[in-house]
Amino acid sequence: MTKHNEKKRRPAIKIVFGVLLLTVAAVLLAASALFRFDEWHELDPERITECPRILIICDGSGEPAALMGPEKRIWISIDGLQRHTVDAFVAAEDVRYYTHGGIDLYRIFGAAWADLKAGGYVQGASTISQQLIKLSHLSTEKTLDRKLEEAVLATRLEKLYGKDEIMEMYLNYIYFGGGFYGIEAAALGYFGVHAGELTAAQSAQLAGILKSPSAYAPHLDLEASLSRRNNVLRLMFENGFLQEDEYEAARNEDCVLNNSLPKKRNLLIDRAVNEAQGILGITREELLKGGYTIITTMDSEIQTQCEELFCDGRLFPTASAQSALVVLDSTGGVTAMIGGRGDYDPSGIDRAAGIERQPGSLIKPILVYAPALELFGYSAATVLDDEPTSFGDYSPRNSDDKYYGAVTLRTAVSKSLNIPAVKVLADIGLPSAVAFAQSAGIDFTGEDLGLPLALGGFTHGVSPLEMAAAYSALRDGVYIKPTTIERILGPDGSVVYSRRPNGRRIMSRGSAYILTSMLQSAAKDGTARRLNETGLPIAAKTGTSVDDNGVRDAWCAAYTSEITAVIWMGTDSASEGSLPDDAVGGNQPAVLLGKLFSAIYKSRTCGDFVMTDDIEEIALDLSELESGRVYAASGSTPAEYSAADYFKKGAVPFEINPVWAVPEAPQEIGWSMNGGLPVISFTAENEEIQYEILRSGSNGGWEKICSFSGRSGYLSFTDTDVTPGASYSYEIVAENPRLGGKGRSDPSRVLRVIVPYYPQ
Secondary structure (H helix, E strand, O other): OOOOHHHHHHHHHHHHHHHHHHHHHHHHHOOOHHHHHHHHHOOHHHHHHHHOOOEEEOOOOOOOEEEEEOEOOOOOHHHHHHHHHHHHHHHOOOOOOOOOOOOOOOHHHHHHHHHHHOOOOOOOOOOOOHHHHHHHHHOOOOOOHHHHHHHHHHHHHEEEOOOHHHHHHHHHOOOOOOOEOHHHHHHHHOOOOOHHOOOHHHHHOOOOOHHHHOHHOOOOHHHHHHHHHHHHHHHHHHHOOOOOOHHHHHOOOOOOOOOOOOOOOOOOHHHHHHHHHHHHOOOOOHHHHHEEEEEEEOOOOHHHHHHHHHOOOOHHOOOOEEEEEEEOOOOOEEEEEOOOOOOOOOOOOOOOOOEOOOOOHHHHHHHHHHHHHHOOOOOOOEEEOOOOOEEEOEOOOOOOOOEEEEEEEEHHHOOOOHHHHHHHHHHHHHHHHHHHHHOOOOOOOOOOOOHHHHOOOOOOOOOHHHHHHHHHHOOOOOOOOEEOOEEOOOOOOOEEEEEOOOOEEOOOOOHHHHHHHHHHHHHHOOHHHHHHOOOOOEEEEEEEEEEEEEEEEEEEEEEEOOOEEEEEEEOOOHHHHHHHOOOOOOOHHHHHHHHHHHHHOOOOOOOOOOOOOEEEEEEOOOOOHHHHHEOOOOOOOHHEEEEEEEEOOOOOOOOOOHHHHOOOOOEEEEEEEEEEEEEEEEEEEEEEOEEEEEOOOOOOOOEEEEEEEOOEEEEEEEEOOOOOOEEEEEEOOOOOOHHHHHHHHHOOOOOEEOOOOOOO
């Protein structure tokens, strides 16, 4: 038979074939009368569109950090796919997809003929629409009743939705093996790319999996998967979906498997899931299956840095010591959180937020010093007595039994002295102190409200998360309830929740700046001085809780202008023992935070704390602390007694210490004659000042003829070394002996005296 004759006979063959198909269809429709339509399923598109979708948890930059849910399915729009991706599935599964109405009569006839020859069901004829119906509505059994129901529901589906809409449903619904449902999860799980980035070869490989995921999934049998991929590429080429050069290039493309779906959970992620449930008012199951996306406040880089530090056993006092760490940004977002050492266990103890431990001295700035500055007129230069003191039957002592006498509030904070803290709390009163601490998020439910609270003597205790939020408020005086969630997106990608500012001012910015400056002193040369090694502008405080068996809790809190971190170390219970005696807050906890802040700011700039307009810096004279007085320094104050500090405007000690003042020469001076001898007199106002009487003769030049010290009031001197008839000039100079040569006054006015020839 010639080719010409073959072409003439093809239309006839098509007509015959079409008649046969119509006949088969008619027979099938007639046979449908034998089936129970009342037992058939109703078409329910929500079985497809509302199928379980994965919960995506992202970090603060929007990058997926974890996936949770019963099925790994990430719904995407078909508009984000490349054309060759859709073509691969059409070529592999339903080449006439865009022309039929839900069932493909050509395929039905071909499959029926194959089944007749084989004497059973050996070849399927399901279109993409039918496959979608079968997967979502029906069982997998091969019966004529089931196939007819499938065909009817597929035609109904095609009447409700357009081809691209059905294709989108299909690509998001089907199973690709490996636990991946839908093309986005499969693309990320097998190749580490988003579905919109798939190459033609990768698209063909995914399409080839559908025939039998257990046989063609690349992680199970790469050779079989590639063979199937190339078959699909051939179909794409034969049906005009690929040019020859594209086909050849795709066949020769290497397959590199890369599962980029996040697998690791952590405490912050689990807290975000719990927080999202409360925000949305839905069950955990609804959240995990609803296709939501949670944008957390987590900084993946900082979280990783924290995890790496927690893996370094050298940073902890013992191998069995437990620990927890919370890092907040300046907006209250939890950027990192670790609830314990070792591998994360979702069912384990949440030591970051779920424990209550004794805070030790870490509570002092929150409970004692902040309200004293804000509400009771204290300043960084307020003088306190650090000496053994009993408060009724309560007799606290400093941790090392060392006492410093009169100290400023700054020194008390920096050295974490206990006696001054209790004295301040007793002065400002427990109700005011507790109310302020409560405004900073500290819970006092069930606590015994007594003076031991000043040193962290809680009945129950606090969590690291509570303390991190409270210390973050000291940065600028605004308390922000910590959160792990920035935004929540619904299944369609719309924003269903966005975090709004929830801060409340608990102290003025000026008071916060002064307290922060005192905590900077603690980090520079106080109990938290290990943090000074960072070279950063940083404020910090330590805390240690000790019982009869040793150290139970060791803390350190630190913050910069944008980041706050609090770490706790200890044991979970008394039965597990205590930490070594030297495992105090200023040792391992401070060292670990120092390393953390150094790592954080290795690639970013750390801004300084900004002094507010209502604060001014004044040089102080601290030479009279023992008397309880602080003066403003003068240019004459020795360096060893001079120190700068910050004050609210209007509350500055402007009085200059007279001890270091340059005196003035006496104003009340005079002379008289006694037996022909000049008597020089003056009034000395200060016995601390030394006075000198100088004389100048007719030949010029001044010489000291007399000096007085340790005396005040009316003083006089009779000059016996004079010559009758001679003329003399006298002046008086005052000198502060503490200042050496720099403390000498200008001379007084000059007294001119002529000695008579004859005594009168």
